[in-house]
């Protein structure tokens with residue numbers, strides 16, 4: 009399938025149909041996934057997939073059609089169907105497509121070595137991770153999962169208002185989950201590296217040692233008495249705060265009156281130490297791109313600046329509805345989903361204190377190593393935060409013992425307000441990234 | 456980051472991932488015939504291509520999904536969505552290694568090409584025989600009356616709009632409503648080198664109603680989902696009305712909620728809380744983790760894993776439930792599988808690969824998210840059998856604790872058995888009576904431990920729909936009667 013040709017053919021069919029506005033989104037993916045076990049490939053998967061989606065709007069009524077069936081007759085029927093759906097929908101005055109705008113500058117998201125990195129190199133990377141994990145400590149008994157993935161995605165977005173954007177991007181990832189056992193006790197730990205460029209993947213030594221450290225350092229953990237105490241989120245757990253915050257700055261929730269932060273632009277909503285940014289223009293970062301899923305050029309949005317709420321994230325529809333404008337944050341989960349608001353590279357800006365120093369200055373508190381179920385309570389209207397937690401208990405600035413079987417609970421706004429120190433260890437390794445930070449007080453539920 | 460963790464996602468947006476849509480074409484009907492009458496010789500050619508470099512087994516999976524979705528927010532229809540998804544995947548097994556490749560087509564030539572890609576995993580050793588196909592017929596487990604294909608989109612818009620109207624009319628405190636209505640028909644063909652051939656048609660209807668209630672400075676949300684493997688006959692106005700009213704009630708009733716307590720306390724789970732067993736037990740009994748020896752239930756068949764009150768079943772053959780089907784995505788008939796009987800572990804659930812590796816019988820649990828995904832061991836409808844207690848007796852017998860009326864999603868680490876699940880709607884129990892609503896509770900525990908702490912089981916089983924994630928998403932239900940956990944850690948702020 010030639011994505012450009014297909015999009016032009018669809019656009020021509022839309023124009024011939026007489027509908028007022030139309031948009032074509034074409035996406036083509038090629039992917040590889042390899043799972044390793046006992047130094048041998050256990051599963052090899054190749055995916056070649058693609059398809060298109062059409063948003064057709066007539067008098068603010070919208071029809072959305074998507075298909076992976078690229079036979080001529082099917083393509084024609086898809087356009088007809090979309091027109092029919094739009095005309096049978098009811099009007100929503102915020103339904104409209106985006107106008108063309110000059111593209112952002114260069115944003116590197118494509119590794120042209122993807123075709124030339126030998127398969128053997130990918131396998132040997134996995135083999136090294138496996139070997140290093142078992143060598144890490146005798147307590148590492150099993151590897152639950154060890155896999156490599158890469159993919160290449162080509163996208164075309166075109167609409168009847170003149171938008172025509174085309175791009176290609178690559179993505180690489182390696183993940184490992186290990187099991188540590190000692191005296192009948194079992195713990196697990198995992199690490200994943202993802203990048204736009206093959207060479208930016210973490211080396212096997214870092215993947216292995218990080219995963220094994222997490223699992224082994226939780227062995228011997230015990231619960232805590234129920235209490236209020238400071239909680240330190242590190243780089244592995246801090247993203248949970250950002251994901252909760254995102255629900256409240258998601259323009260769709262704001263526009264629909266569902267966000268606790270709606271109407272609070274300019275207000276102090278967090279500690280002065282908190283600055284949160286979404287930036288799609290960072291070359292090589294996993295969430296970057298030249299334009300968003302509607303063809304709006306990407307940008308950088310300061311969301312919270314020194315604790316003050318500055319902006320929400322919008323796609324075009326939610327921007328219109330909220331009386332604002334798109335921030336270039338339309339996102340699609342593949343061609344089968346309608347655009348929705350998403351973050352690109354969402355991060356909490358780093359501070360000046362080293363993670364070590366943060367621990368040393370904690371009289372007593374919980375250093376969180378892993379969270380479970382933190383995503384279940386995400387609710388833009390209430391901001392309640394509650395999660396299962398594991399980590400290390402800090403006493404007098406030092407690790408006293410591992411902790412398990414506890415919960416942590418608070419409210420996301422209270423938590424952001426109670427950030428009393430921010431670490432200097434921010435790395436943009438995933439789409440949502442946080443440095444180490446400490447929350448002055450949270451409820452810890454144990455016995 | 457959460458790759459190995461398995462979880463049921465019960466939230467609205469994005470829960471039903473990926474697959475497509477509805478009712479495009481008369482082509483569909485023609486392709487359906489083709490699946491039954493034309494394809495077998497071609498599929499044999501595809502399997503031959505997969506086995507060209509050796510290997511022990513090959514299968515081909517063809518799928519077409521036609522889906523319609525109506526999304527409504529703020530009283531307005533945001534979009535009416537239609538999609539068609541059509542493609543195939545070919546798998547080769549060679550010395551327990553899997554090669555898998557897929558394409559967006561049912562064309563013989565394309566399928567042979569991807570079969571060639573899958574065949575690269577072959578470890579040599581002659582070309583195996585391909586058995587003649589024996590076609591298995593429909594079993595009627597997910598039979599439906601009215602195909603959603605045949606219903607105009609305007610009627611589906613009407614259903615969504617009606618849900619919005621009913622929710623708003625419930626109480627003036629209801630300020631925002633979102634409705635998502637989806638129906639689909641999935642048509643699959645499975646054929647393998649052992650001669651199994653299945654064609655199967657699976658309907659699905661799904662509605663979610665999210666509400667926001669505001670009063671004074673307080674706000675709370677409600678969220679209800681209803682789903683079944685049924686046709687449009689299930690999707691009438693009454694169906695929308697019930698979901699809308701319940702969602703609005705939940706939001707309004709929770710407006711006055713205080714903070715849930717924290718710490719270890721007794722919890723009564725209202726009927727429908729089967730997600731507890733899905734997480735605490737089900738994932739650990741999927742044979743892939745057992746085969747890798749990473750599941751905490753490895754090697755424990757025949758041993759006591761819970762109190763006498765605990766009997767747990769996974770059953771993909773219960774008529775028309777969201778987790779049901781005639782045949783799984785490898786062509787194995789669905790069946791009732793007893794996992795735990797009166798506290799004793801009886802067995803695991805398997806797909807073909809794990810059954811062969813562990814010398815067991817396939818149990819009809821080989822499922823995939825779509826043709827782009829290889830089959831894995833997955834749950835279907837997982838439920839705790841009812842006991843003798845009346846729900847009200849269980850509450851009366853509990854001097855203090857929490858009663859959960861609606862659970863949210865859950866998550867489990869299958870290695871340690873540690874699970875977490877969220878609570879949407881809960882109430883304090885004071886002196887054996889249900890008291891004030893509380894919010895913000897998360898329950899954590901350990902699967903094997905919690906099974907031993909269940910000390911009362913009611914007679915009122917209810918099934919709730921969910922979407923289970925394990926790297927791939929599949930529709931499931933989980934069922935349970937009212938039950939009491941003598942003590943469990945609650946992560947509230949109070």
Ligand SMILES: [Zn+2]
Nearest residue numbers: 462463923924
């Ligand atoms: Zn699950």
